[in-house]
Amino acid sequence: MVTTTGRAHVALRESILRGDLAPGAHLGEVELAERLGVSRTPVREALSRLAAEGLVEVLPHRGARVSSFSPDDLDGIFDVRLALEPRATARAALRATAEDLDALDDLARRMLEIGAPGPDQDLDAIVPLNRDFHARLLAVADAPALSAALANVVHTPIVLRTFHAYDPASLARSLAHHGEMVAALRAGDADWASAVMRSHIGNARAVMVRNR
Numbered sequence: 001m002v003t004t005t006g007r008a009h010v011a012l013r014e015s016i017l018r019g020d021l022a023p024g025a026h027l028g029e030v031e032l033a034e035r036l037g038v039s040r041t042p043v044r045e046a047l048s049r050l051a052a053e054g055l056v057e058v059l060p061h062r063g064a065r066v067s068s069f070s071p072d073d074l075d076g077i078f079d080v081r082l083a084l085e086p087r088a089t090a091r092a093a094l095r096a097t098a099e100d101l102d103a104l105d106d107l108a109r110r111m112l113e114i115g116a117p118g119p120d121q122d123l124d125a126i127v128p129l130n131r132d133f134h135a136r137l138l139a140v141a142d143a144p145a146l147s148a149a150l151a152n153v154v155h156t157p158i159v160l161r162t163f164h165a166y167d168p169a170s171l172a173r174s175l176a177h178h179g180e181m182v183a184a185l186r187a188g189d190a191d192w193a194s195a196v197m198r199s200h201i202g203n204a205r206a207v208m209v210r211n212r
Contacts, residue, residue, distance in 0.1 A: 004038050008046035011036055016055050016066055017131070019124070023068035027056065053151070071209055077153045078205040082198065084150050085134075089181065089197040090190035091141040100140045101186055107133040108178035115163070115175045123163040126175075130163075133178055165207050173203050 012032065015021045027047060029040045036043065047064045050056035058064045069077070096104075111129045114122045138147045163171065177200040184193035 005042040027064040086194040088141040090194040093193040
């Protein structure tokens, strides 16, 4: 059974990840309680959970706000991703089932389609698909320790609306990486899968850190 706190947590988390609540935005308990139709207590508890996930900062005597990240913060985050995500992807290459591969392939294909230049390009729609792709990879890797270590960093690019920051060439590389990762997983090639993930993270790092 989902509690009121649980519902508030999910609603606020999704608002942050969708960008409805931007980095640095103040999170007033009264306003959020009214918006969600709940009391202040579940909102306060939900904000505490989000702070533990790194999505919210709770400041003494100043309330809460959506987390924002300096270039140094982002550089550290990408260090963590670079140390752990290629390893998780390599594990996934040795464990992916046909169902997993089909699901990942579908996500990669949909991202490529909606990210293609033109009037139908929808950068916001890539965000949940990208999140699902990386979450599925971690689930396939079946490495709870790696997943726990990555839990508070893999969503940071989503919060910062990464895809709006990409130039066309960087976006094309990122979207192509997803398809290549699926190909590596289909081949059961852990080294190839790991190398593609390293390139994928390096591409994102260049956009979010070096170009800021």
